Ligand SMILES: NC(=O)C1=CN([C@@H]2O[C@H](COP(=O)(O)OP(=O)(O)OC[C@H]3O[C@@H](n4cnc5c(N)ncnc54)[C@H](O)[C@@H]3O)[C@@H](O)[C@H]2O)C=CC1
C-alpha cells in the first residue's frame with residue numbers, strides 16, 4: 001500500500017501560485033455546468049452550547065488536470081483569538097479516484113484563503129468589463145489579504161483601497177502589501193481607509209470579506225456598473241444592504257449550496273441569475289455593463305478538491 005503523504009501549511013505556501021490556482025478554480029467553477037462536479041451542501045455541526053462548529057465539505061471533480069476526490073474537514077472556533085490562534089482550522093483528505101484509498105492529508109487554511117480569492121477573481125473576469133481601475137476591499141483579515149494579493153497579481157488595478165473595522169489593522173496590512181509589491185515606488189498601490197463610503201466611492205470592483213454581523217455596504221455609495229464579490233457566508237447576516245441585492249444581477253457558485261445557505265437573500269424576492277460556471281460555459285449571459293453585479297460566494301467542495309490535487313501534484317513533482 002502506498003504511504004499517506006502529509007502536506008503542511010508551510011509547504012502549501014511554498015507550492016501555490018496564482019496562475020495555477022486561478023486555472024484550477026476556473027475549472028472547478030465551470031465543472032458545475034458540465035456535470036463534472038459531484039458535491040452537495042456542506043454539513044455543519046454546532047458543538048453543544050458554544051459558538052464552535054465542525055464542518056465537512058466532500059465531493060469529486062472529474063478532470064484530467066485538476067480532478068480530485070476529497071473532503072475538507074474544518075472547525076470554526078470564534079473565541080480562538082483569545083488564545084492567539086486562528087478561528088478557522090482546516091485539512092483536506094485527498095482520496096485515490098480509482099480505489100478510494102487515502103492519498104494525502106493537506107493542511108487547508110491557506111488553500112481556503114487562496115481558492116476563495118481565486119473564485120472571486122474568476123467571477124470578476126466573467127461578470128465585469130475590463131474597466132478595472134480601483135478595487136475596494138472591506139475586511140483586512142485572511143480573506144481580505146488573500147483577495148488583495150490575488151487581484152493585484154491577476155488584474156491591472158491602479159489603486160487597491162482597504163477598509164477594516166479597526167483602521168490599525170488595515171494600515172498594517174497595507175504597509176505589508178506595499179512593501180512586498182514594490183519597495184521603491186512613491187505611488188503606493190494599496191491604501192488604507194477609515195471610512196467605508198470613501199473606500200468604495202470610486203471603486204469599479206468591491207470585495208466584502210468580514211466576519212461581523214453588521215450591514216456595511218449601501219447602494220447609494222456605489223458607482224454604476226460596479227461588480228461586488230460578497231465573500232461572507234452567514235444564513236442571517238449580510239454585508240450588503242438588501243437594496244443592493246434587489247437592484248443587482250446576483251450570481252452564485254453552486255445551486256446545491258445556495259438552496260440551503262442563501263435562503264435569506266431569496267426571501268428578499270431576489271432571483272439568482274445562475275452559477276458563475278454557467279457564464280463561463282456560455283449557458284447564461286453575463287450582466288450588461290451598466291448593471292451592478294454581485295457574486296455571492298459560498299465556497300464549493302470541488303474548489304477544495306481542485307486545489308488539493310494541484311498542491312499534491314506540485315508536491316510530488318518537486319519532491320522526487
Ligand atoms: N465564500 C467562501 O468561500 C469563504 C468565505 N469565508 C468568509 O470570509 C469572511 C472572512 O474570513 P477570514 O478573513 O478568514 O476571517 P478573519 O478572522 O481573518 O478576518 C475577519 C475580518 O472581519 C473583521 N470584522 C470582524 N467583526 C467585524 C464587524 N462587526 N464589522 C466589520 N468588520 C468586522 C475583522 O476586523 C477582520 O478583519 C468570513 O465571514 C468567512 O465566513 C471564509 C472562507 C471561505
Ligand SMILES: O=C(O)C1=NCCCC1
Pocket residue numbers: 112233298299300
Ligand atoms: O468554503 C469554505 O471553506 C468556507 N466557507 C464559509 C465559511 C468558512 C469556510
